[in-house]
Amino acid sequence: MYQTLLVEAVQDSGRQAVRFNIGSNAAILDVDDVDLLIERLGQIRSGLSPALPHEPSRTHNYVIEIDPCWYLDKNPLFDGVVLLLRHTGLGWAGFAIPQSSLERLQDAIVKPAPRLFDVSQVPS
Template sequence: MSRPMSIEKVNEYGRNAVRISIEGRAVLLEAGDLDAVIEHLSALRATMRPEVPKAPLRAHQYIIEVDPCWHTEHHPLHDGAVLFLRHSGLGWAGFALPPESLARLHHALTKQLEASLEVHGMLN
């Protein structure tokens, strides 16, 4: 039984690309094209049901980016901040956080940092 779709990384003529094959037809996408497809698919996915779960699923094995690049700036239209996180495969994602969410995130991260410091014996 053949699979109707396959996706594989290839090195075509010395250039990295991704080959997407669907029912015998294939297309090669270089990095810029692939970025555009990922962005377009994520915008489409955001409009579909069922929606993405509100909390991470314990049974799912997520791709974890270790020590990602991040950037924050003031939201131009609202109070709060915009937080950008960079994933090496998915690119930059921006999240507008109102003050209440910033306070909850600050509290949650502070608890994680304190727990980490306690485990490593760094707190007085």
């Protein structure tokens, strides 16, 4: 039987933390534990079915990171680049982008596709 999950930010001994309550059980995670949990959940989710869709939903309200930090690196063992993007809540995510995809991405940036999101809904 599933029980309701409650997740909330708390102060624990003067430090920021996250408390998880499931039924009568609770756990408090510090920032490092939250980072590990996010990373591990991402690893687990990548193997679950159904897989995440290959295209973004036009109806989902995605969290948009405004002007994210990014890092680009050429890897001599890979014909393309490794792009790291930083999300303030999820951390750094890495993407190995092959040369053929880079060319398509450059074309898409130069000649933008129709809008997927209503930009009036993005918080400023």
